[in-house]
Amino acid sequence: MLGDKEFHTVRLDSDRCKGCINCMKRCPTEAIRVRNGKATILYDRCIGCGECIRACAHQAKRAVYDPFDLIHDYEYKVALPAPSLYGQFHNLDDINVVLEGLLKLGFDMVYEVAQGAELISDFTRKYMAGNPKKPVISSACPAVVELILIRFHRLKENLLPVIAPVDVAAKLAREKAVRESGLPPEKIGVFFISPCPAKVFALHRGLGADANLVDGVLAESEVYFRLLDAMKSVKNPRPLAQCGIVGIGWASSGGESAGVLRDNYLAADGVENCISVLEEIEDEKIQDVDFVELNACPGGCVGGVLNIENPFVAKARIQALRKYMPVSKNNLKEVPHEKDFYLWNNDPEIMPVFKLDQNMFVALQKMQKVEELLAGLPRLDCGACGAPSCRAFAEDVVNGLVPESACERREKKG
């Protein structure tokens, strides 16, 4: 399954779907249509943001991730917890309890993604000093990267061409596991514990980094319930934690920026806000900003749909945890300094999914037809035709996906 181009992040449970159109109306890339009373996803437009999962009251939209038991296929198991995981627990005052809990669940080693994040913060500071095209846009949220690749093509050159914290953590953890276990690499299973389907998607398909850096991606929500139990029996946790305030700060919006720059940055969260910031950057309306951090989820990764806790509660808890922590812990002996370790080696491609046709002349003619059709539509964006807006419906008709008659309310000619 790893490296699979056909891998999808969100799946529909048809039996549960009531065809209510809520998800279709909320999708920021108009990737959903309702056909024959059931939602369908146009996967080439899906950025994995999870909005449809949030919107569905019937639990019909499911995030795709790997089953927990996959870890048992490996002799030596490594857990890579995302920093957002630390914000999920009530009354937690020591991250080490979570890390010990993971070991009790059957993992042989824990390597915090926050450690990878701190290394990336350091590297990004160096990258910024090299005078790149400004503003530099963070590439840490894969939903935002996908959004740029499908809709904001010109901004691809502003993306920070650096692999994600989980990629860094996965590479270093695997090396360390080989060293410590003495086992051959194929006996080692490295598992990310993810806050969101977007990261599941990015790791499975490879986005910037190679596709095979982890052996599986688990859902924070699934690991959570197992962990709760395991953590109860942790009495005197050892000081396993290897990250500081900078690293766990990445869990919420603004955390990454704070690790890079003192000022001249902008941090926005929530996919609609990200879109309006990208529009403004594209139109060159945003000046005097060097670094832009965008998180598709409200509040940042603590708002990912695979979390349990409300994002703002999780953020407050992480802030409280920081009190007892050093600023950063980049005193690792194995810290890699060469830039090839951090830079993208699998350059993501632009995907012109909104183009009406590959041939510009044909696209113009189609646009002409879209405008004509639209003039005869009631502009209610009611969704009854199964498209999210009258415009999207007109585009679907012109592309031959639905008959014009699917709109009951149009002005009928002749």
Add this chain to the structure above:
Amino acid sequence: MTEPIRLHFEVDGENFASAGAASEAVKMRLKQIGVDPAVVRKVSIAMYEGEINMVIHAKGGRADVAIWPTHVELVLSDDGPGIADIDLAMQEGYSTAPDAIRSLGFGAGMGLPNMKKYSDEMKLESEVGKGTTVTMRINL
């Protein structure tokens, strides 16, 4: 194609927040047609400046856009106060925008110069007391 795609927008002079809506809509369509991103950028900047001018100097106006296979034509017209000295208005940095507008980040006096810079042809017609019409052509 003998007829271009024609789009018409009413630009509301009362509402700052909606200024830019017309250029945003045009940008979206040009992307869907597959116009070179560098050209899309020129069109959006030129059109946005024209829209903003109608909002801050003329209490609103109209934007008419024609998309041809070879070029985009933008016509921005208003019934505002008009411009007495066009050569002066075209100078970089010249602005009559009041302080309140400047504090919002507008009124740098670069709008008309940018419209000239980003378009391949530009015509500015104005009559004091009657209104202003800016016509721009940007080649695809």
